[in-house]
Amino acid sequence: MDKAGSKRREGLIEKDLRKARRVAVIGGHQPDQESLDIAYETGRRLAESEAILICGGLTGVMEAAARGAKEAGGLTIGILPGTNPEEANPFIDLGLATGLGFNRNSMVVLNAGSVIAIDGEYGTLNEIAFARIYNKKVIGIKTWNIEGIITASSAKEAVELALSAETK
Amino acid sequence: MDKAGSKRREGLIEKDLRKARRVAVIGGHQPDQESLDIAYETGRRLAESEAILICGGLTGVMEAAARGAKEAGGLTIGILPGTNPEEANPFIDLGLATGLGFNRNSMVVLNAGSVIAIDGEYGTLNEIAFARIYNKKVIGIKTWNIEGIITASSAKEAVELALSAETK
Amino acid sequence: MDKAGSKRREGLIEKDLRKARRVAVIGGHQPDQESLDIAYETGRRLAESEAILICGGLTGVMEAAARGAKEAGGLTIGILPGTNPEEANPFIDLGLATGLGFNRNSMVVLNAGSVIAIDGEYGTLNEIAFARIYNKKVIGIKTWNIEGIITASSAKEAVELALSAETK
Amino acid sequence: MDKAGSKRREGLIEKDLRKARRVAVIGGHQPDQESLDIAYETGRRLAESEAILICGGLTGVMEAAARGAKEAGGLTIGILPGTNPEEANPFIDLGLATGLGFNRNSMVVLNAGSVIAIDGEYGTLNEIAFARIYNKKVIGIKTWNIEGIITASSAKEAVELALSAETK
Numbered sequence: 067m068d069k070a071g072s073k074r075r076e077g078l079i080e081k082d083l084r085k086a087r088r089v090a091v092i093g094g095h096q097p098d099q100e101s102l103d104i105a106y107e108t109g110r111r112l113a114e115s116e117a118i119l120i121c122g123g124l125t126g127v128m129e130a131a132a133r134g135a136k137e138a139g140g141l142t143i144g145i146l147p148g149t150n151p152e153e154a155n156p157f158i159d160l161g162l163a164t165g166l167g168f169n170r171n172s173m174v175v176l177n178a179g180s181v182i183a184i185d186g187e188y189g190t191l192n193e194i195a196f197a198r199i200y201n202k203k204v205i206g207i208k209t210w211n212i213e214g215i216i217t218a219s220s221a222k223e224a225v226e227l228a229l230s231a232e233t234k
Numbered sequence: 235m236d237k238a239g240s241k242r243r244e245g246l247i248e249k250d251l252r253k254a255r256r257v258a259v260i261g262g263h264q265p266d267q268e269s270l271d272i273a274y275e276t277g278r279r280l281a282e283s284e285a286i287l288i289c290g291g292l293t294g295v296m297e298a299a300a301r302g303a304k305e306a307g308g309l310t311i312g313i314l315p316g317t318n319p320e321e322a323n324p325f326i327d328l329g330l331a332t333g334l335g336f337n338r339n340s341m342v343v344l345n346a347g348s349v350i351a352i353d354g355e356y357g358t359l360n361e362i363a364f365a366r367i368y369n370k371k372v373i374g375i376k377t378w379n380i381e382g383i384i385t386a387s388s389a390k391e392a393v394e395l396a397l398s399a400e401t402k
Numbered sequence: 403m404d405k406a407g408s409k410r411r412e413g414l415i416e417k418d419l420r421k422a423r424r425v426a427v428i429g430g431h432q433p434d435q436e437s438l439d440i441a442y443e444t445g446r447r448l449a450e451s452e453a454i455l456i457c458g459g460l461t462g463v464m465e466a467a468a469r470g471a472k473e474a475g476g477l478t479i480g481i482l483p484g485t486n487p488e489e490a491n492p493f494i495d496l497g498l499a500t501g502l503g504f505n506r507n508s509m510v511v512l513n514a515g516s517v518i519a520i521d522g523e524y525g526t527l528n529e530i531a532f533a534r535i536y537n538k539k540v541i542g543i544k545t546w547n548i549e550g551i552i553t554a555s556s557a558k559e560a561v562e563l564a565l566s567a568e569t570k
Numbered sequence: 571m572d573k574a575g576s577k578r579r580e581g582l583i584e585k586d587l588r589k590a591r592r593v594a595v596i597g598g599h600q601p602d603q604e605s606l607d608i609a610y611e612t613g614r615r616l617a618e619s620e621a622i623l624i625c626g627g628l629t630g631v632m633e634a635a636a637r638g639a640k641e642a643g644g645l646t647i648g649i650l651p652g653t654n655p656e657e658a659n660p661f662i663d664l665g666l667a668t669g670l671g672f673n674r675n676s677m678v679v680l681n682a683g684s685v686i687a688i689d690g691e692y693g694t695l696n697e698i699a700f701a702r703i704y705n706k707k708v709i710g711i712k713t714w715n716i717e718g719i720i721t722a723s724s725a726k727e728a729v730e731l732a733l734s735a736e737t738k
Binding site: 530546 | 670672673676692693695696698699700702703714716718
């Protein structure tokens, strides 16, 4: 974590965490390198914007985004399928076990004001659908081409879109 | 229920219900008339093939399919979002309360060998994605155009496809 | 299945299944022989009373009760923790997969008008508590001694109590 | 928040949150004043021990414990039954929506190394049972008298017992 990140992290908890915006980053378990890079930068930019990162807590896009956020001093929450909070990837501050398997997908999006989808297969599609059911804004990069998703072409644009419409 | 339906129903319970094939019919709450007609015919044909109908137990495509199946002497199961089994539509034999809200979607597809999607919005997309996560065959009519769905152009074709690949 | 059982089963599905009473039988995985005998007789008597048996679908008390009900021509439903409907014990007519692990406990009691608890450990206690949360009548035999449980000393008495207060 | 609390809070995020112990406090919605006082002191002492407080996020014991923890500079997580993270009581730092109703009970205890139960009715009994299913240590004050609960007579003793056996 660089100096700005450390400073950000110090300030984080003193702020009212309830007022922090939350953005979910969802996506594939085994993305290509480009998607991993985008996920990392997305996490980084979310932390720099002082948004809390919500994700599924496991590998691939989830881990890259969490690493980016963590390295920039952000707070990262992983909503896990299993019963052990420690199954979270190493960049998750707070791993939350659900014991629900794939049914935990709905919780990932429920706990965010908006959702950024990067790459991904049916699990990601499932989360996108839950997000739309719950009227969450979904921004997509290199992911499912579904009605109701706003397409972004970069991490920068995705984070701006995710945070723009959304004050909480 | 016509005579053939009554006969079918009489025979139903003597058979081993565990050996009956199960097909889920999913779709919109407020479909157009054409979709309702397709759903009705799909339910009817499933019952005529002695398959158990699994659905979400509520209105629209779910109700039309259940009505078709029930009128043809079939067995209909509704997996409900709320906590009251009686919230099922009138054509459901066995309403099962989950108390899970939209999280019950996964159960609709988990309990079928294959899935027929007719019309539908994000809830249907969510169920299609769960079906694909769990490797269930999905047949679609007038619904989401998603990779991994087999398109059918009629109820007849959909039921044949749903039952063909699947012995259980 | 004896002759009366066969006849009962034939008649079962012609009746309106929605009007059938449902009783959940819950209890231990590894009960002693006496508890197994009570569970078996409880299942049998429920079937003879034309009530649908709801249970967790697995071993021990669940299996003994399902066997009793099945042998008497009843209908048995197992609400399963895993994702495969076929993991149900052999006496379950309709195994329903939830993918929820122990979280499926709430569904066992939600789908019954009353609950009979026989033997059991913390899983049974958990279901008793869910039953009381949802205001279901709980009858107990050789089980947790908890406020809000009505104690019965035999399967006969338990089934009478379970069905008495309850018209649905 | 007093000075020690502020200092504690400042230090909190710099520490590895993954290494922080987590203790769940569960209990009634409408406890008497004595139970509220115990819950408050329990939350306070947990924060002073740098443990994260996990609770159900709503009123009564949950709120009193969260207030105690928050005033002492601790971190408080509320696992909520509904779909809106903002339904958490005002002393919850991170409200997590589940959309699962009472099924969220299992998550409250899954995410803690040990559990302190104060007062409470069937919801608390349900959580105690989930805790024991998952092999969590349960300390009870003025609550259900169940096999497998360690009784404490004060908040001080409860917190010591909760933290003693448990390094994570």
